[in-house]
Amino acid sequence: MSGIDIKNVSIEVFPKKSFDKIRYRDIGLLGHVNNAIFSTFFETGRAELFNDTNNPLTEEKCSFVIANMNKTFLSEMHWPGIADIGTGVKKIGNSSLVLFQAIYQDGVLSATAESVLVQISEITRKPVSITDETRKKLEQYMIYF
Numbered sequence: 001m002s003g004i005d006i007k008n009v010s011i012e013v014f015p016k017k018s019f020d021k022i023r024y025r026d027i028g029l030l031g032h033v034n035n036a037i038f039s040t041f042f043e044t045g046r047a048e049l050f051n052d053t054n055n056p057l058t059e060e061k062c063s064f065v066i067a068n069m070n071k072t073f074l075s076e077m078h079w080p081g082i083a084d085i086g087t088g089v090k091k092i093g094n095s096s097l098v099l100f101q102a103i104y105q106d107g108v109l110s111a112t113a114e115s116v117l118v119q120i121s122e123i124t125r126k127p128v129s130i131t132d133e134t135r136k137k138l139e140q141y142m143i144y145f
Contacts, residue, residue: 004145006112007074011104014086015141018048022081022105032076033083033110039071041103042113045085049099049141057137062128064117067096071113077105088143092135095119095127100143 011017020041028034050057050064058064077083084104091098096118103111119128130138 006102006145007109009102009109009145010107011084011086011102014088014102014143016045016049016087018045018085018087020044020083020085022077022079022083024079027079032078035073038073038103038111038113039069041083041085041111042069042071042101042115044083045087045101046099046115046117049087055137057134058119059128059131059134061122062119063122064097064119066115067118068116069113070115071111073111075108075110077103077110081105083110087141089138089141090114090143090145092130092138095129097130097138100145 022033026033026037082105086102086104088100089097090100096116099113099115099117101113101115102109119130120126121128
């Protein structure tokens with residue numbers, strides 16, 4: 001991350017911002033949001049990035065699938081509330097990309113995730129190269145740390 005302390009980065013630096021409602025059912029026995037729910041919040045950010053019908057970010061009949069995801073939990077989240085989700089593209093490869101995401105509650109960073117996604121054909125299920133046109137669209141969402 002180029003020496004940047006992510007704990008001091010606000011959601012405002014992310015090119016794509018989303019949110020999700022924290023539900024009562026999201027809390028566990030210890031009274032805070034269960035760690036499994038964070039995956040759902042990260043999914044909301046990814047879904048809103050890739051499923052914008054006005055700006056599709058995949059080739060026709062293709063989808064991005066997760067090849068790897070690393071999450072770091074930094075602080076508890078509690079109900080009731082809102083999970084603010086920041087999403088940015090960190091790197092674009094031939095058929096893959098790296099996303100960096102962060103979840104905040106009331107401005108406090110709760111978790112981060114770095115994910116490798118691969119674009120695959122929905123028909124052959126094999127990787128498909130990212131075209132120059134799609135690469136330009138993805139570059140709009142680059143995050144630089």
